[in-house]
Every structure is written in C-alpha cells, then in structure tokens.
Amino acid sequence: MASKFESSIQRGCDFIHDFACSACEEDGLNTEAQHFCNQCTKYYCDNCVLVHNKLYKRHTVLDRKDVKKWAASPGTVDVLERCERHPGEALKLICCDHDQLCCHVCVAVDHRQCSSIQHIPDVAKGIRKDPEFRQLPQRVAVLRKQIEDMKNDRKKNSASLRKTRTAIVDEIQAIRKKINDILDKMEKTTVQELDRLVADQELSIKKDLESCTQMHDELKNIMDDIQSKDSSGEPPLYIGFRKCEEKFKQANEILQNVSNVVKYNITFRKHNGIEDNLSSMKTFGELNESNDFGTQPRTSLFPRDHLFATEGYKEYNVKIISDKDSSIIQGICELPGGEVVITDFNNSKVKLLDQEYRVIHHYDVPEYPWGVCHIGGDDVAVCVDNYDKRHELHFINITKGKLVTTRKLSLSHECYGAAHHGHNLYISSYTALYVHTMTGELEKKLYEDKSGYGTVGGTAISNEGKTIYVTNLSTNELITLDNIGNKLATFTDPDLREPTGVHVTTAGHVFVCCNYSHTVLQVDQDGKTKLVRLAREQDGLYEPKVLFFSSRTSSLVVGGLKDTLLVIKVR
Structure with missing residues (x-):
C-alpha cells in the first residue's frame, strides 16, 4: 500500500x-x-x-x-x-x-x-x-494501550538482556583470573557467541517494536480522521469504522505473534571442572537462549555418547485435596520456565507444578487424560480418551500460573500418547502411530501393529525428527522407526518388561521406563542396546508409566501408580 x-x-x-x-x-x-x-x-x-x-x-x-x-x-x-x-x-x-x-x-x-x-x-x-461503532473509540484505545504495553515490555526486555550480558561477562572474567593464557582464545569465542545471541534477540525485539509502532500509529490516524469527520455525514464514519475493523484483524495478528514470545532471555552455565579440563574445552560454558519455542541449548551439557549415572532420588507428592482417588500419572512435560505439566488419569485432571514440583493449579478434563506434550511457548497438547467415543486433543495454555483450554480437537481414532515435532503431532492409539497437523488434520498412519494391544504405546521423536521410538507393551520391546515408518531396530532385555514411557533428549539420549520390572533404563541412540539401569523398585520406583528428562535440573522425572513423582538426579 x-x-x-x-x-x-x-x-x-x-x-x-x-x-x-x-x-x-x-x-x-x-x-x-x-x-x-x-x-x-x-x-x-x-x-x-x-x-x-x-x-x-x-x-x-x-x-x-x-x-x-x-x-x-x-x-x-x-x-x-x-x-x-x-x-x-x-x-x-x-x-x-x-x-x-x-x-x-x-x-x-x-x-x-x-x-x-x-x-x-x-x-x-x-x-x-450501531453499538459496535459506538464502542469503536474504546476498542481502539484498549488495543493501542495493549500495543503500547507490549512496546514497553520489549524495551524492558532489551535492557534486561544488556544487564544479563554484563553479568555473564563478569562471571566469565572472574573465571578467567584463575587460569592461564589459554583462556584468551576461549574468552573471545564465548563473548562473541554471547554477543551474537544478544544481537539476534534484540533484532527480534526491534522487529516487534517496529510492528507495534506502525500499527499503533495507523490506529491513531484512523481514529483522528473519524473524530474529525463526525459532522461530515455517515459515509465517512462508516468507512472509518470498516477500516478500523480491518486494522483490528491486523493488530490482533501482530499482538498474537508478538505475545507468543513471553520474554527473550539468555542464560549461562559454567562447565563443571573447567579448571581441570581447560585444554579440551573451546568456550567458558553453555549459553542458552529461550523464547516461546522453549530453551534450545546450542551445546549440550552431556555429550551424545554420555553414559548417565545416578546421584540421588527424591519423591514429590502431587496429590491435592480434591483428588478422589490415588493418582496415576500418564503424562509429563516441562515448560520453558521450568514448570511441569502432568496428567492424572485416575482423577481426570491436568496438573501444573512449579519448579519445586508443587501443584499450583489444575484443570479438570471430562475423563481419562493420557499423554501430554509441549508444543511451543507455554502451550501443551493433552490426549483425552475414554476407550469408547471420546478421542480428543485438548490444547492448553499456561497463563499467569493457570491452565486455560484454548481449543479441542476430536479424532477419528483412539489417542493415548502424544509427541510433537515441527508442525506435526504424533498420536499413538496403542496399535498404531498417526501423524496429524496442528489443526487436527490426519496426514497419514505412520506405523501399525495389530498383533496385540499396547503394541504402540509411548512415543518419542529425536530432535532432528529422523528417528522415532515406540514402546511395545505387548511384546516387551522398544521399536525404533525412521520418519517414514520403516522399522530400524527392535530391542529386548530382561529389564525391559512392559515398557510404557520413552523419552529422547535434544542431544539424543534415550530413556525408557518399564511398568512390570519397575525400572528406568538408558538405551543407545540406535535403540539396540541397554546402556545402564538408572532406577528400580528399591529406589522408590513402582509401576512407572511415563518419564521426562529435565535439562534444566539434569534430572529424570518419573510418574506412575503412586501419588508421587520420583525425581532421579543424574550426572
């Protein structure tokens, strides 16, 4: 225009x-x-x-x-x-x-x-x-106020980023004093990476500010024109009204796109044992940037071939007063801010936990919530299925510490497990794995095994989307697929009895929990070999159903038939 x-x-x-x-x-x-x-x-x-x-x-x-x-x-x-x-x-x-x-x-x-x-x-x-026309000044004023608030938040965010950068550089320089001249190159590399991340995020903020400023001014100009034409007849007022309606759509789209990213941020984590291992490292530590798409580490704290060991176990009670039965945890996922979302099958609840695993809010579903997966920002998708006619996906947003349903989708097949990658949802029906778009449209049936019930249970997808892991409860197997549904490997082991949950980290580490053997295992990325057993019944594990690895705390969070979550600290 x-x-x-x-x-x-x-x-x-x-x-x-x-x-x-x-x-x-x-x-x-x-x-x-x-x-x-x-x-x-x-x-x-x-x-x-x-x-x-x-x-x-x-x-x-x-x-x-x-x-x-x-x-x-x-x-x-x-x-x-x-x-x-x-x-x-x-x-x-x-x-x-x-x-x-x-x-x-x-x-x-x-x-x-x-x-x-x-x-x-x-x-x-x-x-x-017209009532809508009479409300036009107020609606424009509210929208302009929202845009102005968003601009102010982004300006504060920019200032916070600069302060964060200063704090991180101070920490880097404090470490620098303890070691020798080899740090010169490491310091330069780390600061350059930090500056690049800050520049990337400030560029995003700048774009948000420009979009907000432009729409703010356009709305003001139209309202100024309408108010100046109040005595000029109805046609100009009608035209102004209609133009405002169009601007509302554009402004709401801008606000939606901008508000999806709650806050840009960067964190820094010092490498453990940096003084002892200086010669083998290239940077001072791990720089993480976070936005509505979650925290995506550029370097993993644990290498791809890392063999995990346990440091300790701790149980956290997730039962609340309104629960009528003992909890059965069927789904776990973590949000970018560190909050945890779990599904309580027995009590038909989705529960929101803070970083200390305390229940701070819950949302009641009609019946039987199963798997849950993080789909971006503070949004999750929950499988709700009653074994009969209800096969639903509930999309829930976490707003100011509350669980709020944003939409629901009805599926034509059973839905028990959910995983998200790219623009697709991978839904397991206990005998098949389906791929849906985010709007619910069925793209394809990726994999099916009708030899028994529970042949396609827990599902996890590698970070690059090329490898899919599926638990087969019926035959005590972990199945590894490629992204077009071809079977790459089948894993069995005496500890792998009734495997239920499977999880893969962004670095590619694979974990499986087993209902009957009361175990948590680490399996190699090819899905062929058990690497280590990380927990068993003696450690407080009882009939686990699902597990999740928290990179924020370096812990495995496991849920099952108890009213507690078992958090396994690993190294």
Whole structure:
C-alpha cells in the first residue's frame, strides 16, 4: 500500500501513483505529479508545471513538501475515503460477497462477477447508533494501550538482556583470573557467541517494536480522521469504522505473534571442572537462549555418547485435596520456565507444578487424560480418551500460573500418547502411530501393529525428527522407526518388561521406563542396546508409566501408580 509520502509502487510493468499529472493523463500518459494548483485543482509534473506557471502566474502552486495540503484541496479524495488500491479514487461502494469496501475501479476490475454491490450511503445509514461503532473509540484505545504495553515490555526486555550480558561477562572474567593464557582464545569465542545471541534477540525485539509502532500509529490516524469527520455525514464514519475493523484483524495478528514470545532471555552455565579440563574445552560454558519455542541449548551439557549415572532420588507428592482417588500419572512435560505439566488419569485432571514440583493449579478434563506434550511457548497438547467415543486433543495454555483450554480437537481414532515435532503431532492409539497437523488434520498412519494391544504405546521423536521410538507393551520391546515408518531396530532385555514411557533428549539420549520390572533404563541412540539401569523398585520406583528428562535440573522425572513423582538426579 502506498503511503502518503511514497511516490509510487510498481505492479507488473505499470506504475500506480498516489497523484498522477492531470495534463499528462489527458494525453494518455502516466506521469507522477510533483505539484498541485489550488485554483485549477489539478496536478502537474515537473514539465507541465512550467507551462502552467507561464499561463497562470498568479495561481498558488504547492510542491511535494506540502503534499498534506493536496489531500485537503478541492477536488481531491479525502484520506479516510481514499481507496488504498487506487489512491485517486474514492470509496463509494461495498461488495457484500467479499465484505470489502470498493471504489469504482475496484468493482470494474475485481468484482464484475459479484452479485451484491451496494452504495455506501445506503448501508451507512444509522452507523452512529450501531453499538459496535459506538464502542469503536474504546476498542481502539484498549488495543493501542495493549500495543503500547507490549512496546514497553520489549524495551524492558532489551535492557534486561544488556544487564544479563554484563553479568555473564563478569562471571566469565572472574573465571578467567584463575587460569592461564589459554583462556584468551576461549574468552573471545564465548563473548562473541554471547554477543551474537544478544544481537539476534534484540533484532527480534526491534522487529516487534517496529510492528507495534506502525500499527499503533495507523490506529491513531484512523481514529483522528473519524473524530474529525463526525459532522461530515455517515459515509465517512462508516468507512472509518470498516477500516478500523480491518486494522483490528491486523493488530490482533501482530499482538498474537508478538505475545507468543513471553520474554527473550539468555542464560549461562559454567562447565563443571573447567579448571581441570581447560585444554579440551573451546568456550567458558553453555549459553542458552529461550523464547516461546522453549530453551534450545546450542551445546549440550552431556555429550551424545554420555553414559548417565545416578546421584540421588527424591519423591514429590502431587496429590491435592480434591483428588478422589490415588493418582496415576500418564503424562509429563516441562515448560520453558521450568514448570511441569502432568496428567492424572485416575482423577481426570491436568496438573501444573512449579519448579519445586508443587501443584499450583489444575484443570479438570471430562475423563481419562493420557499423554501430554509441549508444543511451543507455554502451550501443551493433552490426549483425552475414554476407550469408547471420546478421542480428543485438548490444547492448553499456561497463563499467569493457570491452565486455560484454548481449543479441542476430536479424532477419528483412539489417542493415548502424544509427541510433537515441527508442525506435526504424533498420536499413538496403542496399535498404531498417526501423524496429524496442528489443526487436527490426519496426514497419514505412520506405523501399525495389530498383533496385540499396547503394541504402540509411548512415543518419542529425536530432535532432528529422523528417528522415532515406540514402546511395545505387548511384546516387551522398544521399536525404533525412521520418519517414514520403516522399522530400524527392535530391542529386548530382561529389564525391559512392559515398557510404557520413552523419552529422547535434544542431544539424543534415550530413556525408557518399564511398568512390570519397575525400572528406568538408558538405551543407545540406535535403540539396540541397554546402556545402564538408572532406577528400580528399591529406589522408590513402582509401576512407572511415563518419564521426562529435565535439562534444566539434569534430572529424570518419573510418574506412575503412586501419588508421587520420583525425581532421579543424574550426572
């Protein structure tokens, strides 16, 4: 859309000017006007204005620096009523088929086949009494306030990032004093990485600010125009109203896109034993940036081939007063802020836990919540299935410490386990694995095994999306698939009895919990070999159903038939 001061925009091989030279138009030419005559009420290019000035020496001619006065001059189209696609034309009509304001050119070019074209003065009657129009100033004011608040939050976020950078650099320099000259290169590498992350996130903030500022100003300009036209008749008010409606859609989209990222942030974690292992390291530590897509470490605390060992076990009670039965935990996932979401099958609840694993809120589902997966930001998807006709996905957002349902989808098949990767949800039905879009559309059945019930239970997907792990409760197996459903490996082991939950970390470490053998195992990335047993019944583990690895605390969080979560600290 050409702005008030934009000279022209090109469409194909033609130019559409905000003001075209009147004299050139009479000769069939398309030339941009640079001047306007108040007396003639015509536009002139640089060549034609010379002829005009010789003939009419006393006329007042305005140039481009006074272009605002052109729009107010007789014979020109008022800004509010001007067609954005054809700036020289006024909005006189509305296409009811497309619900779109039109000028005569719009109708001739784009709406010739439309069946319902109405004159704006006809449909604008009574606009002042329209409740939505009467609420327009308040709605605009509220929206502008939201935009202004978002801008202020982003400015504070930017300042916080700079303070964070200073704090991290101070820590880096404190470490630097304890070691030798080899740190020069490490310090440079780490600070460069930090600066790059800060620059990336400040660039995102800058874009958010620019989007907010532009929409804020556009809303203000339209409201100023509407208020100045209050006595000019109903059509201008109606046009302003309709333009505001369009801006509402655009502004809400901007706010949605911007508010999805609650806060950009960067954290720093010092390498353990840095003094002893200095010669083998390239940076001072781990820089993590977080936004609505969660924390994605650029370097993992644990290498891909790391063999985990346990440091301790601790149980956390998740039973609340309103629970009627003992808890059965069927799903666990962690949010970017460190909160944990669990599903309590027996009590038909989704529970929100703080970083200390205390229940701070819960949400009741109709019946039987199963798996849960993080889908971005503070949003999760929960499987709800009653073995009969209810096969649902509940999308829940965590807002100010509360669980809020945003939408629900009904599926044509059973849904017990959920995993998310890219723009898809992977849903297990206990005999098959289905791939759905985020809108619920079924893309394909990726894998199926009808040899028993529970052949496709827990599901986990590698960070790059190339490998999928599935537990087979019926045959005591861990199945490894590629991303088109081909079976790559089948793993069995005496400790692998009734495997239920499976989890893979961003670095590719694979963990499995087993219901009957009361164990948690680490398995190699190929899904062929047991690496280590990390927990068993003697450690407080009883019939585990699901597990999740928290990179924030370097812990495995395991849930099952008890009212407690078992948190296994690993190293």
